[in-house]
Amino acid sequence: MTDYLFDPAPPVSLPLSGTTVRYPVTRIFCVGRNYAAHAAEMGVEVDHEAPFYFTKTPAHLVESGTTLAYPPGTAKLHHEMELAFVIGAPVFRADRDRAGAAIHAYATALDMTRRDLQDEAKDRRRPWDTGKDFEGSVVLSSLVPATVFTPGDQRIRLTVNGQGRQEGRLSDMIHDCNGIVAHLSTLYHLAPGDLVLTGTPEGVGPVVAGDRITGQIEGLPDVRLAYSAG
Numbered sequence: 362m363t364d365y366l367f368d369p370a371p372p373v374s375l376p377l378s379g380t381t382v383r384y385p386v387t388r389i390f391c392v393g394r395n396y397a398a399h400a401a402e403m404g405v406e407v408d409h410e411a412p413f414y415f416t417k418t419p420a421h422l423v424e425s426g427t428t429l430a431y432p433p434g435t436a437k438l439h440h441e442m443e444l445a446f447v448i449g450a451p452v453f454r455a456d457r458d459r460a461g462a463a464i465h466a467y468a469t470a471l472d473m474t475r476r477d478l479q480d481e482a483k484d485r486r487r488p489w490d491t492g493k494d495f496e497g498s499v500v501l502s503s504l505v506p507a508t509v510f511t512p513g514d515q516r517i518r519l520t521v522n523g524q525g526r527q528e529g530r531l532s533d534m535i536h537d538c539n540g541i542v543a544h545l546s547t548l549y550h551l552a553p554g555d556l557v558l559t560g561t562p563e564g565v566g567p568v569v570a571g572d573r574i575t576g577q578i579e580g581l582p583d584v585r586l587a588y589s590a591g
């Protein structure tokens with residue numbers, strides 16, 4: 362038996378809907394600027410040639426239904442509602458069809474963002490890490506198998522305290538899921554354990570202590586997150 366200096370944390374994992382099986386998460390990739398209307402509201406151009414990515418630390422993932430404290434170091438915490446998927450088979454330098462076949466399941470997700478830190482990083486040409494990758498910054502519903510859910514023109518929306526904030530269609534995505542896997546597989550040897558968030562539609566905005574967020578995509582479980590009051 363290995364003699365560790367301290368007890369290693371158990372693997373981060375997500376439930377597969379309707380089963381007792383869990384999917385262990387080893388890497389998290391997030392696509393930026395994948396809806397034209399959101400890129401416009403951020404004042405940036407979209408890149409139709411290829412998606413770009415940032416990453417989040419699996420230890421920063423929490424499951425839907427969690428209540429968190431408002432995170433430190435920010436006065437401008439933003440919600441981003443996103444479609445997510447997980448990889449079920451090794452895939453490297455794949456064409457669209459082989460890439461699509463490697464997607465095992467889909468989920469709803471929140472890419473929580475310390476927008477003030479991200480904006481400062483952009484201004485100073487620094488990395489986004491502290492704005493994007495912090496404790497509780499990625500929230501996931503349970504996973505629905507790709508045999509049951511296929512992305513099409515389903516509605517994607519987000520409410521805060523029941524008030525509509527984000528609204529779009531999955532068909533508004535510039536790079537679709539199969540295309541994202543094909544491109545990402547030119548950069549990484551993708552494998553089971555890889556989770557991908559696909560970008561957010563327009564309407565991102567601030568949340569404050571006491572807020573309750575609900576994200577919805579037709580055909581998938583809701584993703585819920587609350588911030589404790591005060």
Ligand code: MN
Nearest residue numbers: 441472560561
């Ligand atoms: Mn995002």
